[in-house]
Amino acid sequence: GRGEGRAAPLWLVLVATLWLAGALRGGGGGPAPLWRVLVATLWLAGALLGGGALLHFWQQRTTVHPQRLESSRVLVTRGVYRISRNPMYLGLLCWTLALACYLGGMAVWLGPLLLWGWLTRFQILAEEQALRRQFGDAYDDYCRQVRRWC
Secondary structure (H helix, E strand, O other), X not given: OOOOXXXXXXXXXHHHHHHHHHHHXXXXXXXXXXXXXXXXXXXXXXXXXXXXXXHHHHXXXXXXXXXXXXXXXXXXXXXXXXXXXXXXXXXHHHHHHHHHHHHOOOHHHHHHHHHHHHHHHHHHHHHHHHHHHHHOHHHHHHHHHOOOOO
């Protein structure tokens, strides 16, 4: 696929950006209490979205591997897939947003922004094409009903 092999460099850039932003922020002792609630909420949302998505894939006995979409047995549209066509990626984005909130400062927001752009451009668009070939009109109908992100 188009995004194959590109995830590792992205993660290195994302982690390095967040680490650098945290180092530049200094040792302020973590976020304020209200920010901690936001961090926990985003982390929990990420876990529920990602875990819910995996659960539905396992229940349908279909692949979760983004480069092996041709082996997909069914188009999963239940549960968290009624909220987002990409709940696993949305969950990952929630986790990076939680980390950015925790670290604080303006520079940390570059990480989630880069992740969002990278996933959309190099992963999701390619997956959408593959799913459209695999499931045809059923996938087009699903796309009309459910947004890409949320």
